[in-house]
Structures are given as structure tokens and as C-alpha cells.
Amino acid sequence: MPELPEVQTTVNQLKVFEKKHLIKVKVHDFKLNTQKALDSLKDQILLSITRRGKYMHFAFENRSLIVHLRMTGQFLIKPKKEKHDRATFFFFDQPPLFFKDTRRFGTFLITNKPEEVFQKLGKEPLDPCFTPEELYQLLLSRKQPLKAALLDQTLIAGLGNIYTDEALWKAALHPQRKSSSISFAEAKILFFAIREVLQKGLDQGGTSLGKGNANFHAINGQTGKNQNHLWVYAREKQPCPICKNPIQKIAFQQRGTHFCPLCQGI
Incomplete structure (x- = not known):
């Protein structure tokens, strides 16, 4: 958790940041340990945000940020930083984008070769070419x-x-x-x-099990509704x-x- 629907739901909502100028990224958690790497994205344009498997691919002008949400990672737009926020992305003419991760398992990777990560992944189950x-x-x-x-x-x-x-x-x-x-x-x-x-x-906007803040939320803070339509899980x-x-x-x-x-x- 999150799985393909939750990651894709997040990616779809993050599209508002495409073609926007990233001013800076502030890391709040030493475990993320990527402040220097994230500084390489400073003053770049975010060209696109896509999904591959459970990974999110933020393609900048000459770098890529690959994010795996793991168990409790989520991107949120909200008024201010809170306890479990691990990083904040500041874009020109956009509200701050917070990366929250209660369990602290989410990962960030800065790379010039995103294909090296994605080539290890299998078939996309919703790909029209998959048979x-x-x-x-x-x-x-x-x-x-x-x-x-x-x-x-x-x-x-x-x-x-x-x-x-x-x-x-x-x-x-x-x-x-x-x-x-x-x-x-x-x-x-x-x-x-x-x-x-x-x-x-x-x-249904993903599955949000339980009532805790670590549960899946879209970037606007809303929970998914698929938990109300599950056949066997939980x-x-x-x-x-x-x-x-x-x-x-x-x-x-x-x-x-x-x-x-x-x-x-x-």
C-alpha cells in the first residue's frame, strides 16, 4: 500500500505542477538524506509526472526524481508543515507541496537514467498492449x-x-x-x-483503509472510496x-x- 490505483490517483492530481518552476526543496528528515541531491533540481522546470508500477517519475529538465511511497508516503497540499512531513517542494506560483510519511519508508532517488530503475519492472497490467x-x-x-x-x-x-x-x-x-x-x-x-x-x-480514487492519518490520502487530503466496494479484502x-x-x-x-x-x- 499504496498500489497502482493510489499511485496513479496521486499522479493524476499532481499534473497541476507540470511545466512549473521548482524554486527549491526543503528536507525535514535526516533519514530521507537527500538534501544535496534534491538541490540539483533547484530552478528547474518539472516537465512531466508519470507512473511506472508503484513508482512516481518526476521528469525535470536534466534530472529525474523517482519516488516510491512504500507504506505511508503521500503528497499533500495544505497550509503548513506538520509532524510527519519529510520534505516540502516550493514551486513558483503554486502552493507548497508536502511529502508526508508517517512510517518513514518512502524513498527518493535522483538519477539521470530512470530507465535503469524501470527496466527491472514487469508488465503494466492496464497497458493496452498487455494480453x-x-x-x-x-x-x-x-x-x-x-x-x-x-x-x-x-x-x-x-x-x-x-x-x-x-x-x-x-x-x-x-x-x-x-x-x-x-x-x-x-x-x-x-x-x-x-x-x-x-x-x-x-x-473510486483509491483504497483508504482505517481512519488514521497514515492512511492513503489524495493530494487534496481526501480519502479514497474503494474500501466501500471491496469483495474480500479486510x-x-x-x-x-x-x-x-x-x-x-x-x-x-x-x-x-x-x-x-x-x-x-x-
């Missing part, structure tokens, strides 16, 4: 459980715990089933399930939308995993 056949071949190449394969950012970029659980339920596939055992027909169903849950997340012991059997939660690779044991029989 069910490609997903099938990717899954066949792995002997690990389906959920682990879908979370592997070198295979498919952008999926995380929430949307993987949702897609596997929609496709009626058990998260612990071996990836290489999937049929093409099943892979095709999963392909469209992945796209459906990601698009639903985008349409719905342990609640009835499955299809069969009404209680949703089960198990620990899988140190992650909480939600599924319907009846609809998603292994």
Missing part, C-alpha cells in the same frame, strides 16, 4: 503460488496485497494454488479480473458476495490474505 496470452506465459514460468507471482513486480508491476486478493476472488482462484498449474482459460479470466479491480480502484468472517460463506484470512508470506474457501477452492 491474456502474456499473463498466461508469465504465470506458467513460475512454480510459486499464484499470489506470490502476482505480487512479483518483475512480472507484473503495480499489484499489491489488496488488489491481488480482489482479483483472485473475482477469478475464483485460490491464492496458494501453484502458478504453473493455471490453464489458459483461467489465466484469461484472471487477466480481466485484474483489470477490473484496478479500474474500479482508480474510479472482510474476514463477513459473507462472500456470491456464496455467503465467511471470508477467511490466512497469513501468507507475512501478508494477510483474504479469500473465500468455497468459491476459491484449491
Whole structure:
């Protein structure tokens, strides 16, 4: 968390800063440890802001800033600095843009070669060029459980715990089933399930679980609404939308995993 829909929602809102002059960046947290590097962006024009997987790419005139929000990173426009703000971006003729990160896991990277970061990432699941056949071949190449394969950012970029659980339920596939055992027909169903849950997340402005300030917020401070439309994730012991059997939660690779044991029989 945040996953593809939350990162893309943030990127979409940050578009107002494109073609704007960055005056300076002030780092407030020694752990971020990038003041000198961020100073190289001073007095540059922000040409574009895009997403690749869970990464945000701020392309300046002769440098790139690559940001990974990790668990609790978020960009916010607000009146003043607060406790968990780690950096502030000052643009000409724009309000200050704060980077807040309660858990302090978010990362900044200044580079002249962003492609070296992005070339390690797998397919974009919403790319029009991505096909069910490609997903099938990717899954066949792995002997690990389906959920682990879908979370592997070198295979498919952008999926995380929430949307993987949702897609596997929609496709009626058990998260612990071996990836290489999937049929093409099943892979095709999963392909469209992945796209459906990601698009639903985008349409709802992302997923914001819980009520804490560390939860996902868009840059205007609003929370997402997709948490009100989840089928299995965070719905342990609640009835499955299809069969009404209680949703089960198990620990899988140190992650909480939600599924319907009846609809998603292994």
C-alpha cells in the first residue's frame, strides 16, 4: 500500500505542477538524506509526472526524481508543515507541496537514467498492449503460488496485497494454488479480473483503509472510496458476495490474505 490505483490517483492530481518552476526543496528528515541531491533540481522546470508500477517519475529538465511511497508516503497540499512531513517542494506560483510519511519508508532517488530503475519492472497490467496470452506465459514460468507471482513486480508491476486478493476472488482462484498449474482459460479470466479491480480502484480514487492519518490520502487530503466496494479484502468472517460463506484470512508470506474457501477452492 499504496498500489497502482493510489499511485496513479496521486499522479493524476499532481499534473497541476507540470511545466512549473521548482524554486527549491526543503528536507525535514535526516533519514530521507537527500538534501544535496534534491538541490540539483533547484530552478528547474518539472516537465512531466508519470507512473511506472508503484513508482512516481518526476521528469525535470536534466534530472529525474523517482519516488516510491512504500507504506505511508503521500503528497499533500495544505497550509503548513506538520509532524510527519519529510520534505516540502516550493514551486513558483503554486502552493507548497508536502511529502508526508508517517512510517518513514518512502524513498527518493535522483538519477539521470530512470530507465535503469524501470527496466527491472514487469508488465503494466492496464497497458493496452498487455494480453491474456502474456499473463498466461508469465504465470506458467513460475512454480510459486499464484499470489506470490502476482505480487512479483518483475512480472507484473503495480499489484499489491489488496488488489491481488480482489482479483483472485473475482477469478475464483485460490491464492496458494501453484502458478504453473493455471490453464489458459483461467489465466484469461484472471487477466480481466485484474483489470477490473484496478479500474474500479482508480474510479473510486483509491483504497483508504482505517481512519488514521497514515492512511492513503489524495493530494487534496481526501480519502479514497474503494474500501466501500471491496469483495474480500479486510472482510474476514463477513459473507462472500456470491456464496455467503465467511471470508477467511490466512497469513501468507507475512501478508494477510483474504479469500473465500468455497468459491476459491484449491
